Amino acid sequence: MNRVARYALYGVLLLAALYTLAPMWVMVATSLKSLDEIREGSLIAAPHAPTIEPWLKAWSHACTGVRCEGLRPFFLNSLLMTIPAVLISTLIGALNGYALTHWRFRGSDALFTLLLVGCFIPFQVVLLPMARTLGAVGLSDSVWGLIFVHVVYGLAFTTLFFRNYYIGVPGELVKAARVDGAGFFTIFRRILLPISGPIFMVCVIWQFTQIWNDFLFGVVFAGADSQPVTVALNNLVRTSTGVKEYNVDMAAAIIAAAPTLFVYIVAGKYFVRGLTAGAVKG
Template sequence: MGIKLGRYAIYALLVLCALYYLFPLYVMVSTSLKGVDEIRDGNLLALPVSPEFGAWAKAWSGACTGGNCEGLAPYFRNSLAMTVPAVLISTFIGSLNGYVLAQWRFRGSEVLFTALMVGCFIPFQAVILPMARLLGMTGLANTTTGLVLVHVVYGLAFTTLFFRNFYVTVPEELVKAARIDGAGFCTIYRRIVLPLSLPIFMVCFIWQFTQIWNDFLFGVVFGGADAQPVTVALNNLVNTSTGVKEYNVDMAAAIIAALPTLALYLVAGKYFVRGLTAGAVKG
């Protein structure tokens, strides 16, 4: 009897925690489906009397983000053009780095790994000036390519850490046997290590996608007028002071900006947990 009561108490606590975290989402969704008059005269927690999707359409293609009134659509595409290559490049290079540091030890490898770990704790603000100088020297300032470079460089420390800590759990006998059979660096990586790496690849994909898509500081500093990501556009939209304040449009825009990361966690969340428990943050 006591065990059942304890189980029910745990379930009740989990339900309360879920409701607590979902409550802001409920407010955002319900507000986005209301008209301006209903928001002004109604209750924040009330369901929309007659749901309408005009705010969503305006947030996507008609809202003003500063001096541009094309909505979030162009900036959403900018974020996709920035995030997808940055995630793929940083994950692939991190995989190679982790493979080398875990299975192909060399003199100074531990020092290099320690330096990469230190890189994980360097705040964004510390790299703004040197990164701005680098982008200016290479002609990539205010471009999507420049933002890709920034996120690849900053994310390599994390992806290398994740992959290295995963690859140290790969039995050394597999690598040694492959070396005896004459397999080289690339062959061992492609035929032995890579097929075992799906869980940690999913961890890095989700981690990097979330960090890059939600980034605001690098986007506002290094993104030009034609390369700003959706987070910068969302900030400009919410803070636009012309006309009547349309909270329904603001809420719809916030949900649109968050949809890719939410969808990614819903689709691949189980792989993220599996990758973590498989040694991604052990060492």
């Protein structure tokens, strides 16, 4: 590639980056401005007198409907929901993928086909049956109910990822371990788990993003005290006490999005490595 073509490519990439980052800049700049500066200044201008008061209000005492506790309790709800759901669905998906590749049984292909179908079932289809199920087991309007919902819905994806990854593991290795007397869980723990780091990162990032950003399940299945941060953010933005506080809304949106941004910044390279190591094979 000659120098002109290289510079042209860099220019296009720079414009694409600026276009992508422009909304984030507007959100950050607006969240650090006072209402007077927002009214009098430009949308993309940097704040002249930065203030963190909108952030403090969004976190601790902004109104989300009739409650004025900020996003703090709902942020905690999302953490209590997301971390267990990610870990449980990833571990069960690993066991399922292992069983479907190296401990095949009658009907395993049919079961895998059903799991694939589960990946494409719209959220809206499962709302009524899931609501009846949560009511029957006593998990309605609770964080544990949301954990259950996300584990069940995420199993199809995590099983698919792990199954396609474990196809690349030589079957002779597993057969040799069986001959040596290793059982199902011993093979999984001693042979499969040590080489599963990349695909675990793929599943953790995928599940964390899907669960943390979910709104539909949160607004349908959560009670007033178990709503995730996405539902609280919607309520905060829609709640008005006479003056629309755009700076507080922007700060709240960044707070709600911060965990997923952090995960991608810290572990994004592992996500790509996991995909290229076999997460989309087969």
